[in-house]
Amino acid sequence: MLILGLESSCDECAVAVVEDGKKIHSNVITTQIDQHKVFNGVVPEIASRLHTEWIYSVTEKALEESGFTLQDMDGIAVTSRPGLVGSLLVGLSFAKGLSAASGIPFLTIDHMKAHVYAPFLEYDIEYPFIGLIVSGGHSIICKVYSFDDIEVLGTTVDDACGEAFDKVAKHYNLGYPGGVVIDRLAKEGNPKAFHFPQPDLSKRGNPYLVSYSGLKTAVINQLEQFHNKNYPITNENIAASFQKTAIDILTKRTIKAAKEHGLSRIVAGGGVSANSYLRSSLKEAKGFDTYFPSMKLCTDNGAMIAGLAYHYFKEGKVSSYSESASSRVSGFKTK
Numbered sequence: 292m293l294i295l296g297l298e299s300s301c302d303e304c305a306v307a308v309v310e311d312g313k314k315i316h317s318n319v320i321t322t323q324i325d326q327h328k329v330f331n332g333v334v335p336e337i338a339s340r341l342h343t344e345w346i347y348s349v350t351e352k353a354l355e356e357s358g359f360t361l362q363d364m365d366g367i368a369v370t371s372r373p374g375l376v377g378s379l380l381v382g383l384s385f386a387k388g389l390s391a392a393s394g395i396p397f398l399t400i401d402h403m404k405a406h407v408y409a410p411f412l413e414y415d416i417e418y419p420f421i422g423l424i425v426s427g428g429h430s431i432i433c434k435v436y437s438f439d440d441i442e443v444l445g446t447t448v449d450d451a452c453g454e455a456f457d458k459v460a461k462h463y464n465l466g467y468p469g470g471v472v473i474d475r476l477a478k479e480g481n482p483k484a485f486h487f488p489q490p491d492l493s494k495r496g497n498p499y500l501v502s503y504s505g506l507k508t509a510v511i512n513q514l515e516q517f518h519n520k521n522y523p524i525t526n527e528n529i530a531a532s533f534q535k536t537a538i539d540i541l542t543k544r545t546i547k548a549a550k551e552h553g554l555s556r557i558v559a560g561g562g563v564s565a566n567s568y569l570r571s572s573l574k575e576a577k578g579f580d581t582y583f584p585s586m587k588l589c590t591d592n593g594a595m596i597a598g599l600a601y602h603y604f605k606e607g608k609v610s611s612y613s614e615s616a617s618s619r620v621s622g623f624k625t626k
């Protein structure tokens with residue numbers, strides 16, 4: 292079964308052709324980073340306008356590179372949530388148009404479910420497992436029973452992890468996207484230069500909750516207070532110390548979740564799963580099989596949308612043309 296997958300939830304305009312949820316025939320990703328970096332963040336109005344300009348040619352390119360035509364497709368899938376609504380609507384409306392004109396079945400996909408599906412494009416992974424879905428807008432520690440059955444164990448009570456990377460980078464004028472630059476700078480810095488506090492959320496009664504606003508404030512406004520005077524204050528040292536704290540918050544809870552649920556498999560996805568320290572620290576954790584998407588599949592792409600969509604189409608699921616876009620996640624179970 293050949294699926295065309297479209298993704299326009301944020302600043303990547305991406306389209307892919309994937310066969311049977313696994314075989315990537317094409318995966319075209321165009322990014323608007325250059326257009327947004329002067330603002331140190333994504334400007335929603337600019338993002339949606341660029342999607343409108345780009346989506347037709349990105350789709351044409353994805354089909355051309357795959358060696359198939361639109362008429363060869365068995366399904367057209369598109370991200371409809373969560374994300375920037377103006378950007379989502381471009382992909383969604385375009386996909387509806389393609390489907391209506393061609394008669395090919397249409398399906399909307401949840402972006403976060405697609406992120407945790409991304410490693411399935413490269414590995415055979417058994418359910419259930421502990422999922423860590425971390426992006427610019429979300430930080431979700433979950434138990435994944437199937438491609439569509441996900442129970443949220445913990446999430447952020449304030450900022451998302453990727454958002455904290457972006458805001459720290461913006462404050463220190465390090466560049467955009469923050470995660471990529473901080474990861475790079477951190478390699479030259481010492482994580483012991485600052486001893487930033489980890490959030491204490493014990494009073495909230497859920498050991499899997501995370502928080503980033505306190506850490507962000509400490510890094511931005513209380514640098515001196517947490518400084519170890521044996522090391523100089525440099526961007527590299529700030530990046531290394533911040534990154535270690537931000538990532539340790541996630542790994543500690545993810546490993547605890549795996550142990551307490553008796554699961555040895557951990558699967559990560561989303562932009563932050565590209566982080567080199569996150570990848571090495573989870574891979575080093577003894578007794579677990581950890582799966583990360585390859586770098587190209589960590590951040591937003593159409594292959595994860597087309598790959599996940601296959602499993603719904605196989606069950607005969609299709610979406611109505613009256614479906615709209617939403618900025619929020621939906622369809623995740625909570626206790």
Ligand code: KG4
Nearest residue numbers: 426427428453470474562563565566590591
């Ligand atoms: O999944 P994604 O491409 O878009 C959203 O769905 O939000 O994730 C983007 C986020 C940004 O916050 C970016 O700074 C972060 O992922 N990111 C990273 C790294 N690469 C991207 N964060 C930490 N380390 C990285 N290497």
Ligand code: ZN
Nearest residue numbers: 426561562591
């Ligand atoms: Zn994403």
